[in-house]
Amino acid sequence: MTVPLLSLRGISKSYGQIRANQAIDLDVAPQSIHAILGENGAGKSTLMKLIYGVEQPDDGTVVWEGEPLSFASPAEARRKGVGMVFQHFSLFETLTVVENTQLVVPGRKADLIERIRMLGRDFGLEVDPAAHVHTLSVGERQRVEIIRCLLTNPKLLILDEPTSVLPPQSVNKLFDTLRRLRDGGVSILFISHKLEEIRAICDRATILRGGRVTGHVDPREHDAHDLARMMIGRDMPEPMPALPLSGGEKRLEIVGLDYQPDDPFAVPLSTVSLTVRSGEILGIAGISGNGQSELASLISGELVLPREQRDRIYMMGKDVGTLNAAARRRLGFAFVPEDRLGRGAVPEMSLALNSLLTAHPLDLLRHGLVDETKAMAFARECIRQYDVRTSGPEAEAGSLSGGNLQKFIVGREIMLSPKLLFVAQPTWGVDIGAASAVRRRLVALRNQGMAILVISEEIEELFELCDFIQVLHHGTLSPALVARETRPEDIGRYMIGAHSSQEKALA
Numbered sequence: 001m002t003v004p005l006l007s008l009r010g011i012s013k014s015y016g017q018i019r020a021n022q023a024i025d026l027d028v029a030p031q032s033i034h035a036i037l038g039e040n041g042a043g044k045s046t047l048m049k050l051i052y053g054v055e056q057p058d059d060g061t062v063v064w065e066g067e068p069l070s071f072a073s074p075a076e077a078r079r080k081g082v083g084m085v086f087q088h089f090s091l092f093e094t095l096t097v098v099e100n101t102q103l104v105v106p107g108r109k110a111d112l113i114e115r116i117r118m119l120g121r122d123f124g125l126e127v128d129p130a131a132h133v134h135t136l137s138v139g140e141r142q143r144v145e146i147i148r149c150l151l152t153n154p155k156l157l158i159l160d161e162p163t164s165v166l167p168p169q170s171v172n173k174l175f176d177t178l179r180r181l182r183d184g185g186v187s188i189l190f191i192s193h194k195l196e197e198i199r200a201i202c203d204r205a206t207i208l209r210g211g212r213v214t215g216h217v218d219p220r221e222h223d224a225h226d227l228a229r230m231m232i233g234r235d236m237p238e239p240m241p242a243l244p245l246s247g248g249e250k251r252l253e254i255v256g257l258d259y260q261p262d263d264p265f266a267v268p269l270s271t272v273s274l275t276v277r278s279g280e281i282l283g284i285a286g287i288s289g290n291g292q293s294e295l296a297s298l299i300s301g302e303l304v305l306p307r308e309q310r311d312r313i314y315m316m317g318k319d320v321g322t323l324n325a326a327a328r329r330r331l332g333f334a335f336v337p338e339d340r341l342g343r344g345a346v347p348e349m350s351l352a353l354n355s356l357l358t359a360h361p362l363d364l365l366r367h368g369l370v371d372e373t374k375a376m377a378f379a380r381e382c383i384r385q386y387d388v389r390t391s392g393p394e395a396e397a398g399s400l401s402g403g404n405l406q407k408f409i410v411g412r413e414i415m416l417s418p419k420l421l422f423v424a425q426p427t428w429g430v431d432i433g434a435a436s437a438v439r440r441r442l443v444a445l446r447n448q449g450m451a452i453l454v455i456s457e458e459i460e461e462l463f464e465l466c467d468f469i470q471v472l473h474h475g476t477l478s479p480a481l482v483a484r485e486t487r488p489e490d491i492g493r494y495m496i497g498a499h500s501s502q503e504k505a506l507a
């Protein structure tokens with residue numbers, strides 16, 4: 001047998017009471033794409049952090065290219081040829097793309113700009129090297145992370161859910177890239193919750209459950225159902241059937257909204273119109289960076305329209321364009337932003353305190369002070385209902401695994417029983433078991449009459465959830481398409497700006 005590029009034996013790591021990794025054995029062969037599979041909180045990110053030197057194991061040995069070794073820091077791991085793209089981005093918001101790159105990759109700025117452009121062209125990872133990171137969408141930030149990593153020429157590339165925010169076209173391009181990298185001698189550790197992707201690209205898979213290895217398999221020899229069962233220890237639930245449309249009242253209406261941002265990197269919106277009624281789910285598809293964050297901010301109230309732009313955004317029948325986020329929430333609006341650690345939750349605060357951020361109207365304050373008992377009870381209920389794996393309501397939000405924090409934030413907003421719920425990327429980073437639970441919940445709420453707006457880059461998710469789909473491209477929205485009568489390719493054409501001639505537009 002060839003000597004593995006990386007061998008782990010008996011690797012363990014605990015955080016207080018939580019045994020995130022227990023006696024992990026793992027061999028990564030040279031020139032292989034190796035999947036790490038597991039539910040939210042199974043210990044995948046922890047294991048990757050140990051390999052990349054971000055954390056040190058409590059126990060166990062690491063052998064790199066046949067030599068016993070321990071990576072004391074990410075800098076050392078990078079020197080040896082390990083590169084990592086994180087699930088939570090590690091970019092500085094106020095710096096430009098190329099300045100962020102310079103922090104890790106030596107070289108002259110002009111050369112780096114050229115190399116970034118070249119990688120972008122070659123691998124479908126286009127991004128403006130001079131753009132400030134704070135102006136970029138989540139998807140674009142991820143592209144920057146991947147490019148930055150590729151620029152260090154790693155022997156082992158660790159990708160923590162790299163496809164979660166990429167549109168389907170770019171996923172295939174990324175896979176071509178990864179295959180080319182592998183054929184050129186790079187091994188790849190690939191974390192993903194998308195089993196079909198794993199079967200398409202990986203030649204090995206290691207499955208984790210509760211911090212332990214439960215199997216090493218060749219994913220091409222198992223179907224997605226098999227893999228899911230190994231991962232979650234049971235069969236997947238069936239999707240929730242949607243009741244026929246009720247033709248309910250309009251809860252959100254946007255009429256011919258134009259938006260010209262001050263920021264030169266932001267995307268202008270032109271004549272955006274949409275309607276979401278009680279008892280229906282409208283999905284907005286599109287590649288990130290086409291105006292999603294601008295539209296989301298205008299709907300959530302983080303961006304307020306100037307006084308002269310009246311009669312553009314209505315919620316529950318009221319013109320809300322000039323109202324701030326809090327005033328919109330008072331009308332029965334709730335919002336899950338795509339950026340869960342930055343805007344959805346405060347990482348240093350407990351889950352109980354994070355509940356207060358939006359759920360304070362549910363009687364969690366008394367005389368202006370936090371009612372601890374009620375805040376704890378609320379957080380505990382959210383943890384229970386949404387199967388959030390954590391030590392309890394006192395855990396810091398930042399200590400939760402990505403998917404578990406997402407479940408908590410989505411749960412918190414749903415528990416407000418809003419009339420209108422707006423969720424950006426509802427299941428980004430959430431494992432398939434939990435993602436299907438979140439989707440079932442959204443459909444059940446729709447059946448009970450909630451109006452739901454979803455922005456997602458995952459076409460399959462939109463088809464599973466939505467009654468209608470509109471596609472955002474270069475700041476304009478396609479007509480509403482009836483999801484049941486539309487094919488993914490039709491959506492794909494709108495996503496790249498090539499209109500379908502036979503659209504099933506609503507009158």
Ligand SMILES: Nc1ncnc2c1ncn2[C@@H]1O[C@H](COP(=O)(O)OP(=O)(O)OP(=O)(O)O)[C@@H](O)[C@H]1O
Nearest residue numbers: 015020040041042043044045046399400401402403
């Ligand atoms: N810094 C930390 N402090 C406390 N607990 C932590 C910390 N980091 C991880 N954990 C816990 O360790 C366990 C494993 O988390 P990890 O992030 O490795 O899971 P994961 O498999 O990557 O999950 P996901 O798919 O949701 O990203 C979880 O219970 C998590 O809450």
